Amino acid sequence: MLRTPLVESDVRELPLGETVYLFGNVITGRDEMHIRALELAKEGKEVPYDIEGSVLFHCGPIMVQREDGFWNVIAAGPTTSARMNKLEPEMIRRFRIRAIIGKGGMSDEVAEAMKEVGCVYLAATGGAAISLAEGLRRCTGVEWLDLGMAEAMWRFDTDRLGPLIVAMDAQGNSLYKKVKESLVRTL
Numbered sequence: 001m002l003r004t005p006l007v008e009s010d011v012r013e014l015p016l017g018e019t020v021y022l023f024g025n026v027i028t029g030r031d032e033m034h035i036r037a038l039e040l041a042k043e044g045k046e047v048p049y050d051i052e053g054s055v056l057f058h059c060g061p062i063m064v065q066r067e068d069g070f071w072n073v074i075a076a077g078p079t080t081s082a083r084m085n086k087l088e089p090e091m092i093r094r095f096r097i098r099a100i101i102g103k104g105g106m107s108d109e110v111a112e113a114m115k116e117v118g119c120v121y122l123a124a125t126g127g128a129a130i131s132l133a134e135g136l137r138r139c140t141g142v143e144w145l146d147l148g149m150a151e152a153m154w155r156f157d158t159d160r161l162g163p164l165i166v167a168m169d170a171q172g173n174s175l176y177k178k179v180k181e182s183l184v185r186t187l
């Protein structure tokens with residue numbers, strides 16, 4: 001069980017392969033959210049406060065707005081994280097991201113930024129969008145809806161979001177890299 005906001009020392013102690021569930025605040029972000037946040041920060045403009053030290057879910061959730069104006073999540077499947085490889089090292093360093101949730105892993109450059117800052121990659125199961133949405137207990141807000149539903153930054157209060165696997169730890173280790181290396185040895 002991990003409760004947000006995550007503390008760097010706790011993140012650095014998470015072992016590779018550990019199964020975790022999240023409780024607390026999580027934000028979503030895909031390509032366009034990353035680009036917007038980094039551009040605003042470079043221009044010295046205000047960015048949403050909760051990006052700093054966040055758990056960032058690579059997800060474009062399917063949302064429906066209720067009559068009272070609040071939003072409900074319908075599905076929340078992980079996006080392939082490699083799409084953000086060029087943007088993520090700067091996001092991690094600039095905003096001190098503590099955890100990234102996604103699928104498929106990320107590059108060595110991202111792993112290096114994670115090691116520097118104290119960040120982990122939590123693998124979510126692809127195809128489990130409905131199950132993962134159940135862990136996103138309540139939508140607490142949205143930023144940049146002009147980017148479109150999938151690319152906006154959604155805020156959620158989570159309740160047992162998971163299971164998630166520590167697939168890249170804060171020491172630079174990666175389950176993806178280990179699997180790749182074992183495959184190369186067997187060929």
